[in-house]
Amino acid sequence: MHVNIEDIKVGMSASYSQTITDSDVKSFAGLSGDNNPVHMSDTHAENSRFKKRIAHGLLSAGFFSALFGTKIPGYGCVYVSQNLKFKRPVYINDTVTAIVVVTRIDMVKRRVFFETTCEVNGKIVIDGNAEIYCP
Structure with a gap:
């Protein structure tokens, strides 16, 4: 899928969900x-503040890349930047929903700016912002 930058509007969004195994x-x-x-390690994690194994934060954040590369803007786009704040842990068997929302478009530089969040059970586990170049 590919959405031409001319067809992207502020407020457009896309989401992707996956259960972490x-x-x-x-x-x-x-x-x-x-x-x-x-x-x-289950044994190590039991003695941590999390009490059980957690997924790597960047594993969940990787779902943003899936959205950018396949939904908005789609094929051919390239990451320029991404910032992330990790708010809560993601555990094995949690279903993560990544959501991207267009916040601004720079037609001259062909950049699209997004708010990015990941949620588990309606609670934000990651939030941030991204800038994507559209060829």
């Missing part, structure tokens, strides 16, 4: 090299 966490650890025991 043990396999997702292990795969992300393998790809990123982040084998922090709070993600990988």
